[in-house]
Amino acid sequence: MRLCNFVNGQWSKPLHGQYRNIVNPATGEALWDVPQSSREDLNLAVAAAKSSFSSWRLVPAPKRGEMLFRVGQMLLERKAELAAMMTQEMGKVLLEAEGDVQEGIDMAFYMAGEGRRSFGQTTPSELPNKFSMTIRDPIGVAGIITPWNFPMAIPTWKIFPAIVMGNTVVFKPASETPRLAYELVKILEEAGVPGGVVNLVFGSGSEIGEALIRHPDVALISFTGSNETGRHVAKVTGGELKRTSLELGGKNAIIVMDDADLDLAIDGIIWSAFGTTGQRCTACSRLIVQEGIYDTLRERLKERMEKLTLGSGLDKRTDVGPLINKQAVEKVKKYIKIGTDEGARLEMGGTVPQDPALAAGNFFLPTLFTDVSMEMRIAQEEIFGPVLSMIKVKSLQEAIEANNRVTYGLSSSLFTRNVNQAFEAIRDLATGLIYINAGTTGAEIHLPFGGTRGTGNGHRESGTAALDFFSEWKAIYVDYSGRLQRAQIDD
Numbered sequence: 379m380r381l382c383n384f385v386n387g388q389w390s391k392p393l394h395g396q397y398r399n400i401v402n403p404a405t406g407e408a409l410w411d412v413p414q415s416s417r418e419d420l421n422l423a424v425a426a427a428k429s430s431f432s433s434w435r436l437v438p439a440p441k442r443g444e445m446l447f448r449v450g451q452m453l454l455e456r457k458a459e460l461a462a463m464m465t466q467e468m469g470k471v472l473l474e475a476e477g478d479v480q481e482g483i484d485m486a487f488y489m490a491g492e493g494r495r496s497f498g499q500t501t502p503s504e505l506p507n508k509f510s511m512t513i514r515d516p517i518g519v520a521g522i523i524t525p526w527n528f529p530m531a532i533p534t535w536k537i538f539p540a541i542v543m544g545n546t547v548v549f550k551p552a553s554e555t556p557r558l559a560y561e562l563v564k565i566l567e568e569a570g571v572p573g574g575v576v577n578l579v580f581g582s583g584s585e586i587g588e589a590l591i592r593h594p595d596v597a598l599i600s601f602t603g604s605n606e607t608g609r610h611v612a613k614v615t616g617g618e619l620k621r622t623s624l625e626l627g628g629k630n631a632i633i634v635m636d637d638a639d640l641d642l643a644i645d646g647i648i649w650s651a652f653g654t655t656g657q658r659c660t661a662c663s664r665l666i667v668q669e670g671i672y673d674t675l676r677e678r679l680k681e682r683m684e685k686l687t688l689g690s691g692l693d694k695r696t697d698v699g700p701l702i703n704k705q706a707v708e709k710v711k712k713y714i715k716i717g718t719d720e721g722a723r724l725e726m727g728g729t730v731p732q733d734p735a736l737a738a739g740n741f742f743l744p745t746l747f748t749d750v751s752m753e754m755r756i757a758q759e760e761i762f763g764p765v766l767s768m769i770k771v772k773s774l775q776e777a778i779e780a781n782n783r784v785t786y787g788l789s790s791s792l793f794t795r796n797v798n799q800a801f802e803a804i805r806d807l808a809t810g811l812i813y814i815n816a817g818t819t820g821a822e823i824h825l826p827f828g829g830t831r832g833t834g835n836g837h838r839e840s841g842t843a844a845l846d847f848f849s850e851w852k853a854i855y856v857d858y859s860g861r862l863q864r865a866q867i868d869d
């Protein structure tokens with residue numbers, strides 16, 4: 379099967395006819411072919427989005443929202459089928475793939491409702507017989523660049539608020555996971571979103587992503603991906619004063635205090651560190667543990683890790699699926715060597731599995747390092763794999779300080795039974811997401827999502843915060859006094 383671009387309402391082949399093959403990361407089996415588009419394809423998509431903007435911005439927002447209700451309904455009806463495709467293409471286990479689609483469903487219904495809300499303010503004027511209010515205005519063409527780890531959820535976080543606000547879209551999904559992007563855009567078309575409003579162009583970051591961020595007719599860029607690429611995007615778009623939202627990963631920690639419910643903490647650690655094979659921006663890769671329970675927690679965690687089953691995500695017995703590709707396996711291997719050379723103790727894992735049944739896939743054993751100190755690179759850099767580093771601390775203050783001493787600030791978590799400690803942590807943990815007695819993953823779509831420092835550039839996705847990125851505020855003054863009233867001068 380060959381996927382197509384979607385430009386100006388037409389499913390079209392790339393102009394230069396280049397394709398590449400997508401393989402299942404669990405088995406190496408060939409799946410489908412995806413266009414390797416060129417700048418010419420991208421230019422056509424931007425032109426379509428630009429010309430559609432003039433009519434789409436005038437479609438009443440509740441009508442735009444109704445289309446998203448239909449999108450949500452269709453996603454719901456096709457949830458199992460879409461999740462299976464996602465597992466084939468990206469590798470995450472079926473249960474998590476269903477969660478990924480569910481996040482898209484939630485976002486569709488939430489943003490559909492924003493079609494009837496999009497609240498501004500009415501506020502008194504300082505002058506008599508004068509009325510003031512604020513309204514949201516769409517901005518123009520939004521360039522949307524998404525990663526492979528949430529092939530459905532993250533595109534919906536960006537596309538749905540963009541279009542309900544009245545913007546049009548050029549969507550460049552991750553090269554590794556085109557299929558879900560293709561299915562999502564087909565659903566948007568079927569739900570009645572007019573041609574030209576959402577355009578889809580497959581291709582590489584260096585060709586299509588680069589052309590998109592540089593295109594003078596693209597007013598907004600919403601990007602999720604690596605810190606390095608995010609910095610590049612910011613440099614290019616900053617020079618053009620192009621509004622840009624960046625979500626660039628994390629080095630998230632779970633803190634476990636001596637008084638914590640250890641069964642609960644271990645459930646949270648296993649799910650956050652090894653769920654999605656550690657390939658979430660929100661994944662836990664540091665475990666900061668108070669000294670009194672450090673040894674017990676380490677031993678109990680190892681017992682649980684032993685029981686994790688690796689395999690294809692389509693198999694119901696699998697706990698941990700493959701990494702996305704061979705380069706990811708190499709990257710994780712590199713960090714195992716870095717950690718060992720730095721003097722951390724490799725307690726478990728650290729290699730690819732020996733099981734011949736797994737040899738064709740990109741598997742890596744769940745890995746635990748202990749004796750890790752905050753200076754080590756394995757405690758500082760995003761590995762994006764099933765590698766957890768244990769750090770011992772004496773107190774909550776020391777734990778919070780360790781948590782904050784990284785260049786990222788996405789998610790953090792604290793396990794304690796002490797409510798005072800919980801609130802102290804909420805005050806002092808310097809991340810955009812904080813969980814008490816839960817792991818570092820599992821953000822819900824109606825709350826703001828994003829982080830501090832190297833995680834981004836201050837914008838938030840999800841919830842009403844997403845509307846702020848995808849719209850411009852207009853302040854309106856209506857003077858019905860019939861005379862010139864000068865603000866700040868007349869009484």
Ligand code: UN1
Pocket residue numbers: 481527528657658659660661818819820821822
């Ligand atoms: C990501 O990893 O980029 O909170 C997104 C979570 C999910 C979203 C993760 N709801 O883990």
